[in-house]
Each structure stands twice: as structure tokens, then as C-alpha cells.
Amino acid sequence: MISRFGLAAVAALLLAAPFAGSASAEEIEVKMLNNNGKGKFMLFEPEVIKAKVGDTVKFIPTNKGHNAEMIPDLWPEGAAEFKGKLNEEIVLTIEKPGVYGIKCLPHYPMGMIALVVAGDELPNKGQLDTYKPSGTAQKRYDALKEQVGQ
Numbered sequence: 001m002i003s004r005f006g007l008a009a010v011a012a013l014l015l016a017a018p019f020a021g022s023a024s025a026e027e028i029e030v031k032m033l034n035n036n037g038k039g040k041f042m043l044f045e046p047e048v049i050k051a052k053v054g055d056t057v058k059f060i061p062t063n064k065g066h067n068a069e070m071i072p073d074l075w076p077e078g079a080a081e082f083k084g085k086l087n088e089e090i091v092l093t094i095e096k097p098g099v100y101g102i103k104c105l106p107h108y109p110m111g112m113i114a115l116v117v118a119g120d121e122l123p124n125k126g127q128l129d130t131y132k133p134s135g136t137a138q139k140r141y142d143a144l145k146e147q148v149g150q
């Protein structure tokens with residue numbers, strides 16, 4: 001049963017939808033997946049997330065065995081620490097502009113990385129180049145970096 005409050009919330013969402021992309025805060029969903037059906041394994045989907053300050057990014061453990069946590073070398077200065085447990089749904093609130101690097105700890109060596117890009121000015125964009133993932137992750141990371149286009 002949907003409460004009256006629930007209905008009001010749904011109505012508010014429906015009303016807000018046409019204005020998505022405007023100043024109102026959005027919740028962006030990112031799935032943690034074993035594969036995307038297109039030959040890519042162990043990934044966040046989407047892998048590059050454009051957001052605004054005030055938005056939230058919800059990481060959803062669609063498949064088991066993943067987590068979402070910050071990459072400390074790729075994180076805006078002063079932004080709150082972020083670390084989800086395995087199989088945990090966790091929400092990142094974007095409080096500062098910049099690039100937020102997210103990894104899945106078990107699959108980090110394979111390149112299970114996501115980049116949240118918030119705002120037009122990215123105070124820490126230099127970290128995109130100074131940060132070096134290890135081994136085979138580098139190739140996938142480079143492809144993500146290209147999508148950021150900075």
C-alpha cells in the first residue's frame with residue numbers, strides 16, 4: 001500500500017522529471033555488475049557519471065561480490081571519505097566539485113573503476129593524470145579518462 005506521503009513523493013518526482021538537468025538535485029544510479037552482456041566483465045554501469053554538486057550517486061549491488069569505495073589518490077580535497085562494504089548499496093553525496101574515483105576492491109586490479117565528474121571546474125583534475133592504477137587496470141582507466149574529456 002502506498003501512503004499519502006508516498007503518493008505525494010511520486011507526484012513530486014513526476015513533476016520534477018521534465019526539469020532533469022536543471023538546478024534540482026538528482027539521484028543517479030550506478031549498477032555493480034559481473035558483466036554487461038557486451039564482453040566486459042566486472043564493471044560499474046555507467047562507468048563515467050556526470051553529476052552536479054548536490055546530486056547523489058547510488059551504487060547498487062545488482063550482482064553479488066562488489067563494493068564501491070573511494071580511490072584516495074583521485075578524490076577532491078576535503079570531500080568526505082567514502083567506503084561501502086561488499087554487497088552494500090551505498091550513496092555518495094556530491095558536496096564539492098571535482099573528480100571522484102570509485103573502485104571495487106576485489107576487482108580493482110581488473111579495472112573495476114568508475115569516475116564521477118561533478119561540475120564544470122574540476123579543482124583536482126590534475127589527479128586524473130597523476131593517479132596510476134596498477135597492471136591491467138590502466139587500459140580500462142585510460143578509456144574512462146578519455147570519456148571525461150579533460
Ligand SMILES: [Cu+2]
Nearest residue numbers: 066104107112
Ligand atoms: Cu567488483
